[in-house]
Amino acid sequence: MIESLIGFAALFGLVLLRVPVALAMIMVGTAGFAYMRNWSAALNLLGGAAFDTSLSFTLSVIPLFIFMGNLLTISGVSQSLFSTAHHLLHRMRGGLAMASIVACGGFSAVCGSSLATAATMSKVAMPSMRKAGYADSLATGSIAAGGTLGILIPPSVILIIYGLITEADIGKLFVAGVIPGLIGVLFYLAAVYTAVLLKPQLAPSGAEDHQVTRRDRLGVLAVLGLFIVIMAGIYGGFFTPTEAAGIGAATALLIAVLMGGLTVGKLFRAGVDCAKTTAMIFAIIIGAEVFSNFVSYAGLPDAILDWVTSLDVNAYVVMLVLVLIYVLLGAVLESLSMILLTVPIFFPLVTSLDFGSGILSDPEMVVIWFGIIVVVVTEISLISPPIGLNVFVLRSVLPDVPLPTMFAGILPFWVADLLRLALLIAVPGLCLLLL
């Protein structure tokens, strides 16, 4: 128990010294396991973990969904989505910020990563909002927050990893993400509306219309079509998630070719970029595997389970405490490692809870519902200071906007996220309706 806490402290220390998160987890996990057992066992464990983790059938969807997003970025459908939303919303005060949110939601339907969604949308939405005279805080805030929808609206890398840890059905997790994702879009729109109502100087009262071209309409149709192929394929039982990812990537390639502008050089860069992101993600998965082996060996999950059981409180109280822990952890942890480190610890606890006679009396439903809750708290972590990766992405695209301005712009969306989280906990049916 105490070893686990020292391990977490050492992990934070190394991360603060700018050791890559994956490598810090490998270092502390290996050293911790060696301390609990011996060096030979720890090094054997490391070799096996690095090898076995990379040979995973389920996780093969990760590069495919990433490649799909990269190809669609090249094809320019992000511009089509934004232009169309711009046309529809330009008369409202804050309409372009709302258009950014809607376009982020649309792009999320074909991109599995929040960071990629934010990066892609910032390139098309930010110039328009600046030209129209939007405050940098609202403009960056809407893109950073809208980008978080990438991991909730399917496809989602985080839901895939949650499914891997908990052995939950990835197809069902994807389906469960749809309604909470749409609620997310609505709540973010309400956040923009409220922000400009309270502070009209954030945005002009309206913006010039944007002509929607034939290409834009094609782009929107392509996104919609691809989303339907993936979801109907999984939901209707035609494809497994792995097959949906492969077909999705191939279809995205076709879209990129048809939309024009795809060169061999761009295709090469999209492929290499996807491979590099995949290696980065797997380094974190391997690191988290090694670290959580140490923590599990040191008895932390058992200790937490025993402690909560001894409290003998209502299941929803436990959930509230967990969510609070997640929001606090989310402030300081990187999202992927947060999921990988906490879900193995909290999952046995959550599945042991008694949620009464409603929809959550079915243990399988609890697993799916908890997965969506975990993704929503991860979304919050992506925009929470001091370590909010989505904000960092925007910062790298827009180096002239100071971080405090960005985090100030996040505030309304952060409040919207907390409200959405409360709603999804209070009404689990919203996640489970389509199942």
Added chain:
Amino acid sequence: EELVLSSWLPPKHPVVTQVMTPWAESVEEATEGRVTVRILPKPLGPPPAHYDLAADGIADITYGLHSFTKDDRFLRSRIGQFSFIGDTATDASKAYWDVYSGPLDAQEEHADTKLLGLFVHGPGMFHNNQRKIETPEDFSGLKIRTPGGYIAGLSQDLDITTQFMGPGEVYEKLSRGVIDGVTFPMEALQAFKLTDHIKYSMKVPGGIYNTSWFLVMNENRWDGLSDEDKAAIEKVSGAALAEMAGRVWDAADSNGASYVADTEIEVYDAPPAVVDAIRAIAEKREAEWAAAVQDTGFDGAAALAELRSQTGVSD
């Protein structure tokens, strides 16, 4: 002394709750608390890594299937995978422990570990959603998930397209038509929620196949125990463990059978022509195995005959 057991099955699986946990308690009791066994909440590696986790000392104790990895080890363990080896898991497990750990010297194949236990599950069945198998030709062209090893070869000889995947992926692939069926004991239909996607379940006397399981402990840790504790642990392991595990599998199968009885699935006994076709292939494969075992200096054919006579399926 605390021994750490890495467990890869879900924590609520009967093998964990009714075999490993009670066994761990009986070790503590038999050694009067000098040796305790702690079951980790999360495995230290994927299922196929589990033999080596114990052999390499990453964990002290592990259990798993001999067929997890396809390599040169555990040749003689395959006696537990053949067709027609027992009508109940209890009989087959006891005989398997007796024959494999005795005349076939199982300990020698379990290098770097102390072999504590061996068992098999209930008789393997043939489940599919395409057609009732009434003649050997009905097997032809079916896409079936098998666990690899003997049953994969047998299926291929019956003109079945075999597919390999983790047991957790069976539901998804079955519901999407990637596979038409699966070989499993009865309990798995309920455990893996397959009843909506299976129409015909065929029983074969003594099982169409089986799967052999081991329970092992790191050799150095074993050597470090006192002779008194070793004897105490051996007493609650081995034959006693085989019987305990067999009873758990049999109970799971009979629960599974009554669950399946309330579904649309047609459960039936394999017609004689089908059994004969299986037997013809089985004999060929058994002879191949016995020849390979012969080369390592053991009499496989005699051991198999002994196993069958102990379970009463010999004819």
Added chain:
Amino acid sequence: MPDESTQPAPSRLWLGVKTILGLACVIVLFALMGLICVDVVARYFFNSPIRGAYELTEIFLAVLIFLALPLTTQARGHIEVELLNGLKSRFLDSLATVVAALSTIGVFAILSYVVWEHAEKLASRGTVTNSLELPLATIGYLAALSCALSAVLFFLQSLRRI
């Protein structure tokens, strides 16, 4: 600052390595995508899935990861956290740079060693994949070489930054 004229040799070598690894990554990625699509088509239209598609998928994924790992590492593509930017201490900054560089090189060197050991074990046992009986040790050796290359590239890159 190293003289420009001393640069071309290593960087041309690096450019070659980068291009070859990149090309290999793209080929494996397309192979993975193609395998899955062909498998679906073969199943729906010819009722005959590809034999060993399951294990080929796993192998392609592993090969993709380990081909790309040196590229990611060299490009400093592993997620790190920039909190110390707030602390304007030059000492802390240099300390962080040295600790991070040494950790990265050290971890990849150790990974290379332990994964190589793991591959040796797989080779001595003759472990093969389930249907196609491909030797798994080969992937272990590839993974070990990939980690070693990552360590070397990061070391060279750190030298150039100092």
